[in-house]
Amino acid sequence: MMILMALTDLERDEGVPVNVVAKLMKIGSSFITKHSKELENKRFLRRTPGAKDARFVHLSLTENARKRLASIAAQQEELDQFVFDYLGIQEFARLAGCLRGVRHRLEKARLHAELKS
Template sequence: MGTVKSSHSTHPAAKNQDTIRRFTWEIASINVHLQELRYFWAKALGISGPQWMILMALADLDQGEGVPVKVVSKMLHVDPSFVTTQSKMLEKKGFMRRKTSDEDARIVQMSLTDKTYKQIASLASQQEALNEFIFAEFNDRELATFTDKLTSLKNRLEKACLKVAIDL
C-alpha cells in the first residue's frame, strides 16, 4: 500500500504556490541578514541601524542641495516624524546638517557632514570586499537583470498592498 500524496503537491498551481512561499521565506531571511549587516556598519560609527539607513539614503540621494525629510522617509518606508527625530540625533552627533529650505520653511533639507563622508569612506573597502563575496555568483549583466526583476516585484508588491488596503 503506497502513501497517499496530497493533491496540493501535484497540482501545477500548488507547486507554484510552494515556490512562492519558499521565495517569500528566502526574501524574509535575506532581509534579516541585511539588517544584521546594517547594524554592523552602524555600530562601527556608534549609531543605530535605522540611523545608518538614513545616512545611506542621504549619501545616495544628495546632489549637493540636501534632501528633504519626506524624500528620505519615503525611500525608507517610515513616517517622516521618525526621520525628523533620528536626524536631529544624528545632527547632535555631527553626522548631518539640517537646514530649512529657502523656498519653503516647512521643508527641512538634510545633508551629510564631511566627517560622515570620511567615516563612510573608511568603511568602503570592507563593504566592497563583502559585496564581492555576497554577489560572487553574478556577473554585472546578471546582477543588473536580477535587480530589475526585484524592482518590478517591489513595484507589484506596493500595488498589491494598496489593492488589499482598498479591498478591506
C-alpha cells in the same frame, strides 16, 4: 545608517527634504526627524531649512559622515574580496541556499517541539 545611506543616494546641492527620505525608506517623516536630530548631534548630517519654504527641513551629509562611509565601504570591499576569493559567486549562492534550508528545518523543529510541550 539607513538614513545616511539614503542621503548618499539622493543628496543634491541643497540637501534632501525629510519627506523625500521618509518616502524612500517607507517610514514616517517623524521618525526621520527624530533620528536626523540625533545624527546632527553626532555631526553626521546637517539639517537646514529649505530655501523656498523654511518649514521643510533639508538633510545633507557632513564631511565626517562621508569619510566614515568611505571607510565602511573600503572595509566591506575587503570582506567581499575575502569571501569571494574563497568561494565563487555560484558556490556562495549554493551555500546560501543550503543555509536557508537548514534555517527552515530548524524553525520547523522548534515549532514541532513547542507543540509537543
